[in-house]
Amino acid sequence: MSIVLFLAGVIFVAVGIAASIALHEVGHLVPAKLFKVRVTQYMIGFGPTIFSRRKGETEYGVKALPLGGYVSMVGMFPPGKNDDGEGSVRQSSTGMFQQLAADARQAAAEQLQPGDEDRVFYKLSIWKRIVIMLGGPVMNLIIGIVMFAVLIMGFGSAQATTTVSDVSRCVIPVSQQEETGQTDCAPGDPTAPAYEAGLQPGDRIVGFDGREVTSWEQLSAWIRDTAGQEVPISYIRDGETITATIEPLLTERPIPDVDGRAKLNEDGTPVMQEVGFVGVGPQSELVPQPASEVMPAVGDSLVRVTGVVLNLPQRVAQVAEAAFSDAPRDPNGPISVVGVGRIAGEVSAMEEIPFEARAATLVGLVGGVNLALFVFNLIPLLPLDGGHVAGALWEGLRRTVARVFRKPDPGPFDMAKLLPLTYVMVVLLMGMGALLIYADIVKPVNLFG
The missing domain is CATH 2.30.42.10 (PDZ domain)
Incomplete structure (x- = not known):
């Protein structure tokens, strides 16, 4: 029976996290379509496609690696400029990094179809781009608030x-x-x-x-x-x-x-x-507590998560030290989805604890994961949503300064120039994820003594 309960807890949290990822991408998808951007794909996961179906101009599907999701919009990168200042895709480059940017612009240009001229992402106003990119994290925040409301007002x-x-x-x-x-x-x-x-x-x-x-x-x-x-x-x-x-x-x-x-x-x-x-x-x-207790509890959780994110390099280093030595694992440090699933399974299998208390803990775990996703995605670095928001704000600042000083409009900020940094961040995020999964297997966080 304990094994069945353990698996039930793991499945509950896994489904909750998968639904959260799907809704995060819906948070990007809905405003993008409202603002008439052509969305080519809405995908949960990465890698090979397991299942997909096209509805209208968008392909909806599930991919093999359940490590996140994405919404693909046309015109994420503006065209480059040639020597005479006219917008076009550069045909040559002077280095590897420039070539990465040129290749990204070329791929973005190849997505365009007749009629897409005013449906590209980079031509949207600054506030519309920010709304689209914040839609995902805000969806996680809403899910977190709902889960905490169920936890505090329903279970207590x-x-x-x-x-x-x-x-x-x-x-x-x-x-x-x-x-x-x-x-x-x-x-x-x-x-x-x-x-x-x-x-x-x-x-x-x-x-x-x-x-x-x-x-x-x-x-x-x-x-x-x-x-x-x-x-x-x-x-x-x-x-x-x-x-x-x-x-x-x-x-x-x-x-x-x-x-x-x-x-x-x-x-x-x-x-x-x-x-x-x-x-x-x-x-x-x-x-059960009144509704007035929900937002203070959410706020306290956000403060704790923000503290972990602000000290993430140090926290990850501590996890690495614990994973490869006899040092204890910090129960308040970062954990992977494997660690979250293990905790969910252990809680679910504790038959000496009332079912209501176990269910409340699982709901709290899903809520906590969503609040963590909200804070983490606001980090102002690509490929995270906060990186796109930072790029849009920088573009708005440049254009405002140009207007104030009566200078020519600098045009859209070329996010493709940041691709080298993006690839570095992707490698670091993958490495951090692999480390946390390894630590959660060989030295898991012990919350129950």
Whole structure:
């Protein structure tokens, strides 16, 4: 059964990512057709064509390598200029890079048919070209928002309850854990107050120090503030209310942030404080949240993804070090679709976790992948969508400067000149993808201990 569940999780995420890629290309296709650009192909994947069908002037199909997709539009590159300044395809070049650009222009010119003169991409206004190129990433953003809305409003977010999940037998100071690596109780370690008071997993705490307990955050704050004081605690077990006395132990613990995570110092270590501690952990349950919580959650995810993208060379280097050494893999670093599929399979196969929680995690994975695709495609380098947007903005800037200073219109920016850089980027992206896949096979990210 676990294998079936594992495969089900992998298939769910694979289909979700494939649909996301298809919709990304739809984001380019629809505005291109609205702006009357002739679209010759809409393809999912690369390499040999497995299936295709022509509808009107566009061929729609699926290719063998599921590594992305593309929409082919006529006139992506403007014609070059000969010595007399007239637009034409250059017949000669002075070097390999110039020849690459000339060949690309020649291939673009060969796509043209009678009547395409005003249907080429490079003749569109700047804003129309930007809309077409941003259509794909924006589609990923929309998918991500929808997935997060389903996750947060439908399934809900995990919230700590007042029901006990685990009870520690002893208290091990954090400093002692860091110095010795100790995780199990040893002779001489003080008994955890909750264990001494008789609390067990499944008990629901309803009272503390004579006050009604309504949330785990409230209870935690009271425990932190009553170190060294004997206070009554009430909990329900099997329908019976039990009252005991508990004395929170003063010990050094991480200070939680507003989101429940530990606050960190500048060096990345947790901020510690001596507070009351009893040694219990809460059970969590999914609680649907209002629509107002969706966009803040999307924003937080975008900030984290942007941080990874901005430090991508360093992060990829860390992945390479981990893949070829004994160094640990950073769970917050980049992963490939193989890694995402593996995580999806592991989550799906965890039968001890409620089905609702597993389904929510899979939906969150698909949403997170789409937000990552949105940010990654905005990188202002070809062949990414952000590179085309940058080229259009540069052209607009050049033409604006020319108008201001009453100089001749410089004409469309020749993106073909950037093909050498594009090929370098393609090689780097393929190498990064291969490295991440290899790392996800030999040293996968471990999110579950």
